[in-house]
Amino acid sequence: MLTPEREATVGCMQRLHETAVPARAPLDADSRAWVAELGLPPGRRDDAAARLHAHLLRVARFELGRRRGALPSLSRGELDDLAVQAADDALVAILRKLPTYRGASRFTTWAAKFAILEAAVKARRRVWHDRELTLEPEAWEHFGGAGSATRDLEQAEQLDAIRDGIRTALTPHQREILVAAALNEIPIDVLAERLGTTRGAIYKTLHDARRNLRAHLAKMEAA
Amino acid sequence: MSDRPIAERLLGPDGPELGCDECFEFLDRYVEAEVAGEPALHGCPRCVSPEACEQAGACLGMRAHLEGCPACAEEHASLTALLAGS
Numbered sequence: 280m281l282t283p284e285r286e287a288t289v290g291c292m293q294r295l296h297e298t299a300v301p302a303r304a305p306l307d308a309d310s311r312a313w314v315a316e317l318g319l320p321p322g323r324r325d326d327a328a329a330r331l332h333a334h335l336l337r338v339a340r341f342e343l344g345r346r347r348g349a350l351p352s353l354s355r356g357e358l359d360d361l362a363v364q365a366a367d368d369a370l371v372a373i374l375r376k377l378p379t380y381r382g383a384s385r386f387t388t389w390a391a392k393f394a395i396l397e398a399a400v401k402a403r404r405r406v407w408h409d410r411e412l413t414l415e416p417e418a419w420e421h422f423g424g425a426g427s428a429t430r431d432l433e434q435a436e437q438l439d440a441i442r443d444g445i446r447t448a449l450t451p452h453q454r455e456i457l458v459a460a461a462l463n464e465i466p467i468d469v470l471a472e473r474l475g476t477t478r479g480a481i482y483k484t485l486h487d488a489r490r491n492l493r494a495h496l497a498k499m500e501a502a
Numbered sequence: 503m504s505d506r507p508i509a510e511r512l513l514g515p516d517g518p519e520l521g522c523d524e525c526f527e528f529l530d531r532y533v534e535a536e537v538a539g540e541p542a543l544h545g546c547p548r549c550v551s552p553e554a555c556e557q558a559g560a561c562l563g564m565r566a567h568l569e570g571c572p573a574c575a576e577e578h579a580s581l582t583a584l585l586a587g588s
Contacts, residue, residue, distance in 0.1 A: 338584060341580075341583075341584055342580050345580060345583070383530070383531040384530035384531040384533075384534045385534065388530045388533070388534055388581070388585065389530045391530075391581060391584055391585075392526065392529050392530050392577070392581055395577050395580045395581055395584070396526065396577055399573070399576060399577055399580065403573070434509070437509055438508065438509060441509060441512055441513070445512075457512065461511040461512045461514070462508070462511070462512065464511075464572070466572070466573055467522075467571070467572075467573050468573055478522050478573065479521055479522045479523045482521060482522045482571055483521060485514070485570075486514070486519070486521075486570070489512070489513055489514035489570070492512065492513055493513055493516070496513075
């Protein structure tokens with residue numbers, strides 16, 4: 280039985296898929312100016328595109344600055360090249376998606392999320408660039424330090440039940456993705472790139488695996 | 503490696519959640535609301551019965567996804583930091 284909280288969220292999710300895209304919100308003056316200038320034909324929008332690129336580059340540098348510790352082998356120049364690539368790719372994505380901008384946030388915020396995404400994905404992929412991606416489908420058999428004296432009984436029982444669920448309630452693909460993403464903490468965009476799929480598809484598999492695992496645990500508790 | 507307990511990482515959030523594409527679609531308005539100190543109910547703008555979300559002060563589907571997806575959570579944290587500092 281769903282709790283009221285879960286029931287409302289289910290309704291939320293159903294509505295999300297049933298209802299059309301919301302009407303455009305009133306734009307603030309700054310956002311309106313961005314949309315108008317970037318909506319001009321190529322050649323006449325170049326000045327606005329250059330200003331937007333400068334904004335995206337600042338955001339990409341900000342994002343990569345936050346990740347500097349994970350990229351110690353990159354020189355300052357290489358890090359800045361990555362920021363420029365992220366800003367370039369974000370600009371292309373924004374110009375392509377401009378008609379979908381609904382004005383629900385400031386234009387600069389909407390644009391910034393593209394630069395953050397591009398920079399974050401590039402940084403994660405760079406971190407994993409030279410690392411072999413071992414999916415280790417059997418790693419789940421050993422997690423949790425079986426036999427550790429420090430684990431309490433309840434935790435040990437839960438981990439045993441999860442281990443059993445991974446073995447019996449998941450498909451081989453779900454098991455592979457769950458172990459890689461949740462246990463070995465390989466970023467899902469890295470997994471998506473190596474497996475030739477999308478981040479959304481990887482997360483959907485992870486989500487389904489987790490749902491099957493929770494159902495398995497509930498069945499075990501009820502038995 | 504994450505500090506989150508293994509069981510938490512493996513089981514993920516309980517309850518329905520948005521996917522990565524939906525999370526990205528709504529991230530900008532969600533973070534603007536959070537930074538402004540307003541209820542971040544913009545994850546599901548098409549929801550007409552968001553009582554639990556209103557009570558929680560955030561879209562529960564979005565919140566669950568950010569708990570379950572480290573990549574989206576990182577990007578949420580970055581956009582929040584960017585807006586909070588600007």
